[in-house]
Amino acid sequence: MEMTGERLIEADRAAVWAALNDPEVLKAAIPGCQSMEKTSDTGFAATVKQKVGPVSATFKGAVELSDIVEGESYTIAGEGKGGAAGFAKGGAKVRLEDAEGGTRLVYEAEAKVGGKLAQLGGRLIDGFAKKMADQFFDDFKAALEPGPAEGAGEPDAATAALEPQDPTDPGDPVPPAAHEPAAHPEFQPKEPAAPQKKSWLQRLFGS
Numbered sequence: 001m002e003m004t005g006e007r008l009i010e011a012d013r014a015a016v017w018a019a020l021n022d023p024e025v026l027k028a029a030i031p032g033c034q035s036m037e038k039t040s041d042t043g044f045a046a047t048v049k050q051k052v053g054p055v056s057a058t059f060k061g062a063v064e065l066s067d068i069v070e071g072e073s074y075t076i077a078g079e080g081k082g083g084a085a086g087f088a089k090g091g092a093k094v095r096l097e098d099a100e101g102g103t104r105l106v107y108e109a110e111a112k113v114g115g116k117l118a119q120l121g122g123r124l125i126d127g128f129a130k131k132m133a134d135q136f137f138d139d140f141k142a143a144l145e146p147g148p149a150e151g152a153g154e155p156d157a158a159t160a161a162l163e164p165q166d167p168t169d170p171g172d173p174v175p176p177a178a179h180e181p182a183a184h185p186e187f188q189p190k191e192p193a194a195p196q197k198k199s200w201l202q203r204l205f206g207s
Helices: 013-020 023-029 115-120 122-144 157-162 200-205
Strands: 002-009 033-038 043-052 055-069 073-081 087-099 102-114
Touching (some): 002 122, 013 023, 013 087, 023 033, 055 115, 087 115, 102 115
Antiparallel strands (some): 002 102, 033 043, 073 087
């Protein structure tokens, strides 16, 4: 079965190319991959566990890179044996192009199976192969693109307190007394002193 497609990845071409050659990124993107170790500059040993219809098997095999044009394209091919389940092999020609907002990854993939797997029927095998290719390139894209920041879109209390308020919003009413400064004791108005009674000497001399 042959499959084609493309993904726009929000990363520069150098980063995408480096990821295409990183065994850890490839391991995370290959569905069911349990291990992947680099065996040479262009080769990897891989173990993949998959279930195709009623058949479940662990495939052990190799992944090889060829037709390498540095920073631009290569062919990735793999083949694994799953014991009584049979074998599976496939590959993809991958090409990178500069695009607005990142890098466009274009691929042409194919897959073949043999043994018990081949007895499951072409429609089931074709559907499974397409699903695996889509999942690989979706997961590869996700590994290179940053996810949304945790809590994004929800300002915290401190940020909300610093945000300018709408001048047309009256807000909570504030009692007028809250804006009037409390009078200092020294400036409190004094009550008029009570008139003092004159002594008998002041009354006698008229003063």
